[in-house]
Amino acid sequence: MNDKRFIEVSFPxxxxxxESAREKNIRHGHISTLHIWWARRPLAASxxxxxxxxxxxPENVEEWDKKRQFIINLSKWENSLNHSDIAKAKKDILSANGGRPPKVLDPFAGGGSIPLEALRLGCETYAGEYNPVAVLILKCTLEYPQKYGKPKVEKEGWFETKKNPLLEDVKRWGKWVLKEAKMEIGRFYPEDEDGSIPVGYIWARTIPCQNPSCGAEIPLMRQFWLAKKNNKKIALKLFVNNGKVVFEIAKNPDFDPAKGTVKGAIAKCLVCGSTVDANTTRRLFQQGKSGQRMVAVVLHNPRKKGKTYRIATDKDLEAYKEAEKYLEEKRAKLMDxxxxxxxxxxxxxxxKGKGAERAFSVRNYGLNTYGDLFNSRQKLALITFTEKVRLSYQKMIEEDYDKEYAKAVVSYLG
Known part of the structure; x- marks a missing residue:
């Protein structure tokens, strides 16, 4: 009996x-926006x-050509919710498997692309994972939508509307968490006078120049681009003023912003021109002799399109220092x-060793705990959002939500 599958004979x-490459630019509605996963397979290919x-x-050339073209169309992002294409794919699969949905097992499911597409094609799907982050992603991608996300018809007078209860609750409680967090820590992200809102802060880690006659602060930045589009080229420009490196914003720069002050841990001092070798750079970090410097602020004005950039000011630094103080209070409170x-x-x-542990080590730079990866204001934001998500679960229980359902909702919020 010839039981060869199409993929064993041919594949476009x-x-x-x-289509898989094009998918990388799609954000709205794509599972990649749910949570980062490093080895996520493209949905198109899956x-x-x-x-x-x-x-x-295929049994002949004509059938091969039809199936091949159908596979190409099926892989397109815009056809992932095309009911007629998906229905045909399901019918073909059922027909090829004796009228029963085939069982599909992905024992290393990761971000869930393969089991998600197997579900979409009507298969009885099983996904396994050992990594707890991947397990949470899989629950939010595969399990909770199937269990709680089926649209329900709601009648309002003569009108009927379909609503997804899981989606509505995630939106509702997401807004609640954001509102509560803004009320508490929004003051540490002050708006500009024109109403522009800070959406990002650009920092540089620093080390002191090791030239005994210099000792200037070296900002460690691999490149200086802020925006690099055909119609918008903006970069940071560095110059020396009274023995200190100063930044300014440069539009349509007449220099190469791709050349930074550090490469492969070898740093160059812009004040005296000397270099710091890689081993010394790492040693300075390990000895706690590195620092950090707020360089620029990325802004968005709700009344305008796009982002703008400006150099960080004393006011920005003061807001950060206030956040540092509040972090200590908040941290002690939550610890209790x-x-x-x-x-x-x-x-x-x-x-040490092989694999991910070796690849992702940051110990060489004195970052010995995961908390060391964040600055004080980032830590404050993270623990505040964590607190609000936990509180949202408590409030759901107070409103008589089912515990397992409430757990599903906060899984998306966290």
Whole structure:
């Protein structure tokens, strides 16, 4: 008996690869926006290969051409919710498997692309993972939408509307969390006088120049681009003033912003021109002799399109220092309430051995705990949002939400 699958005989690699590459630029509605996963498979490729692996090999050239073209169309992002295409794919798969949905197992499911597409194609799907982050992603991608996210018809007079209860609650409580967090820590992100809102702060880690006759602060930045589009080129420009490196904003720069002050941990002092070798740079970090400097602020004005940039001011730095003070109060309060430090104090990988532990080690730069990866205001924001998400769960229980359902909602918020 010839039981070859289509994918064993042929597959439109070029076309599906192009759709997979195009998918990287899609944000709205894509599962990649749910949570970062480092080895996430493209949905286009997952959908196309799953289908091609579950239907039989073509019997003739005409059938091959039709199936091949269908696979190309099926891989397109805009067809991922095309009911007629998905229905045809399901029918083909059922027909090829004796009228029963085939069982699909992904034992290393990661971000969930393959099991999601198998579900979309009507398969009985199983996903396994060992990493707890991946397990949470899989629950939010596969389990909770199936369990709680089926639209319900609501009648309002003569009108009927379909509402997804899970979606509505995630939106409702997401707004609540954001509102509560803004009320508490919004003052540490002051608006500009024209109403522009800070949406990002650009910092540089620093080390002192090791030239005994210099000792200037070296901002460690690999490149200086802020915006690099055809119609918008903005960069940071550095110059020396009274023995100190000063920044300014440069539009359409006449220098190469791709050349920074550090490469491979080898740093260059712009004041005296001397270099700091990689081992010395790492040693300075490990000895606690590194610093940090707020360089620029990224802004968005709700009444205008796009982002603007300006150099950080004393007012920006003062807001940060106030956040530092408040972090200590907040941290102590939550430590008393929770019984653990709200700022992650688990050790970062040592960088020994093989694989991810070696690849992701930051110990060489004195970042010994996960909390060390963030500055004070970032820590404050993270623990505040964590607190508000926990409080949202308590409020849901007070409103008689089912505990498992409330857990599903806060899984998306956290």
């Amino acid at each position: 690699v070029k076309e599906v690869s192009e 959908r196309a290969t799953s289908y091609a692996a579950l239907i039989p090999a 309430e929770w019984g653990i430090d709200p700022v992650p104090d688990e050790e970062t990988p040592e960088g």
